[in-house]
Amino acid sequence: MKFSRILLGLSLAGLLTTCTRRPTMLEIYDVVINHVSIVNVETGTVQPNQVVVVSQGKILRIEPADQHSYAARQYVNGNGRYLIPGLWDMHVHFRGGDSLAAANKKSLTLYLAHGITTVRDCGGDLTPSIFQWRRDLDTGRLAGPRIFTSGPKIDGPGATWPGSLEVETPAQIGKALDSLQRLKVDYVKIYDSKISGPAYLETIRQAQRRGLKTTGHMPYSVTLGESIKAGLDATEHLYYVFKACSGKEDSLTALVRNSLGTSKPLGLFSVLPAVYDTYSPAAASRIFKLMAKHHTAAVPTLFVSKTLAGLPENDHSRDTLRAYIDPRIQATYQRRLASARQQSPAAQAFSQKLTAKLLSLVPQMQAAGVTVLAGSDSGPFNSFVYPGASLQEELVLLVQAGLTPRQALQAATVNGAKFMGVADHSGIIAPGKDADLVLLTANPLDDIANIKKIDAVISRGKAYQAAALANMLRAVRNR
Ligand SMILES: [Zn+2]
Secondary structure: OOHHHHHHHHHHHHHHOOOOOOOOOOOEEEEEEEEEEEEEOOOOEEEEEEEEEEEOOEEEEEEEOOOOOOEEEEEEEOOOOEEEEOEEEEEEOOOOOHHHHHHHHHHHHHHHHOOEEEEEEOOOOOHHHHHHHHHHHHOOOOOOOEEEEOOOOEEOOOOOOOOOEEOOOHHHHHHHHHHHHHHOOOOEEEOOOOOOHHHHHHHHHHHHHOOOOEEEOOOOOOOHHHHHHHOOOEEEOOHHHHHHOEOOHHHHHHHHHHHOOOOOOOOHHHHHHHHHHOEOHHHHHHHHHHHHHOOOEEEOOHHHHHHHHOOOOOOOOOOHHHHHOOHHHHHHOHHHHHHHHOOOHHHHHHHHHHHHHHHHHHHHHHHHOOOEOOOOOEOOOOOOOOOOHHHHHHHHHHHHHOOOHHHHHHHOOHHHHHHOOOOOOOOOOOOOOEOOEEEEOOOOOOOHHHHHOEEEEEEOOEEEEHHHHHHHHHHHOOO
16 A cells, blocks of 8 residues: 555545544555664664554565654554564584474564574474464464474484484485475484484485475585585585685595494584684685585584583573573573583683684685674573573674674564575565564664663564563563
């Protein structure tokens, strides 16, 4: 609907009657956000004093304030506030078995309350539950972020994570991909606990032929360059990028490959110190260029690395968000906590050093034209990486690493939408796009930490103002 019709509606109503006080032809919108400053995450500019009109889940119009009157089911005062696109957390997990399904479901509220309107689930063992939540979210029976999911992870025989599809031969890979396609997953996630190098590359190739996106970890027995050339769409965490930054990548890869089948097979963590010591700026620049050329995205997950590296020394007993994490999920935190406590002082020192080094790769990748995606890795087992808040901390770390606030916001909005192939209707604030928005009381371009100052979240065209968000949080608080 155009202005002219509304104006016509107003004037007709005025002409026709003085007895009805409400103009009957005035359209009632779902949400109107008035007098708001709109943050353009692509240009890094702010358009002050705008009205955003939302109808049927979409942004209908954006226009300067004070030109028209509006009727809305939900009216949001944007005065002195900043509107950004809803945030995307591009790496989360729902997992822990069916007995934890209800506990995982509560995290949907935490995501929404922290401004996350879309998450990408990176594999677990709750696929049927996730699809059920998605149906309930779509019909409005449930409030929460949009969910993209990989379904079960692909890994090798004897995989670490329950629910993984275990593959070794090309035929098994074909069957696994058949089953994922039957589930209608959004992409394929590959994990590296047991998968062989050849099976890993074959999975990427077969998925590529079927038009499925692949992302993943990577066995250290292959190189990132090989994986990219096979068609890998995104590399999760920075360990695999980091290996490719070694000047001795080929010999380290051969070392790992030759150790397999011996009594002492080498894994990622045993090789990382050698990778660190042989870091080469020239090799780094080569791999970043290759990633940019092949549009291979990176999901740095800096906050989880930092949190896990800090486990031996940081006391999380007073974290306020623990009140919202189901005790059965908190119980899963013990596993990583126990292994952290067993680390030698030297190993602890190395993981701190490594975290700092991984941080330094991010601005270099960004400068080389690599797509950076913001992901938290929150979910059961990843100790103290709380749903929602951890993505905010990820953005703070991306800026600390050297990205501008604008680039960090892109990593958590438009980049995610582009990666999942939905940028035509999502990821930015413009007419026709999904009405997934976050209203902040301060400008995140001035200080990225301002993304924590949430006044309202608009998800699927419905506004959740501060009081509503507080009520929703109260409902999932542990009793
Ligand atoms: Zn993960």
